[in-house]
Amino acid sequence: MEQNEREAIAKAVEVMNQGGVILYPTDTVWGLGCDATNSKAVRRIYEIKRREDSKSMLCLTDAIGRVDYYFDRVPDIAWDLWEVADKPLTLILSRARNVAPELVAADGTMGIRITREAVSNALCARLKRPVVSTSANISGEPTARCFADISDEIKQAVDYIVPLRQGETQNPPPSGIIKVDDGGVIKVIR
Secondary structure (H helix, E strand, C coil): CCHHHHHHHHHHHHHHHCCCCEEECCCCCCEEECECCCHHHHHHHHHHHCCCCCCCCEEEECCHHHHHHHECCCCHHHHHHHHHCCCCEEEEECCECCCCHHHCCCCCCEEEEECCCHHHHHHHHHHCCCEEEEECCCCCCCCCCCHHHCCHHHHHHCCEECCCCCCCCCCCCCCEEEEECCCCCEEECC
16 A cells, blocks of 8 residues: 555544544445444434434444444354455444444344445454444435545535545446345345
């Protein structure tokens, strides 16, 4: 990682440690993010997106070894799914813990994805906690497929915009989403 990249990551982590909201590139689309353990910051993302409280947001983490800390139990099939995934894969798992309660759905589940993309992985690693990841758009509006498509309203609402990968114009596919219940039964959502 080059010096400017390290500085951008350090600044983003500083902002998140202070309860701020960032705009950052992920392994799918640009996202709004914050420290997933900070309720105030999570609520602020809901406000920025004008998102209903009942609609959950997922978390990114940098390493498979961190997942256990955020769930009471991770079914064996979840580890297998992540191991064989050839594209970003979000798993919705039961009995989430150690995160802001706003991230946990009414049924106790939460979505989590292990990111391999350099910027989002470095953010999670440096923060040492999961980072909220939700598309950088107002709820109900089209998802911004690249930085240039993100509305000024979103850009002005955040505390820091990570100045990396902004010139990319690719249209990355969304992550796969699979719900895994405590018994290991899977349901493909997307």
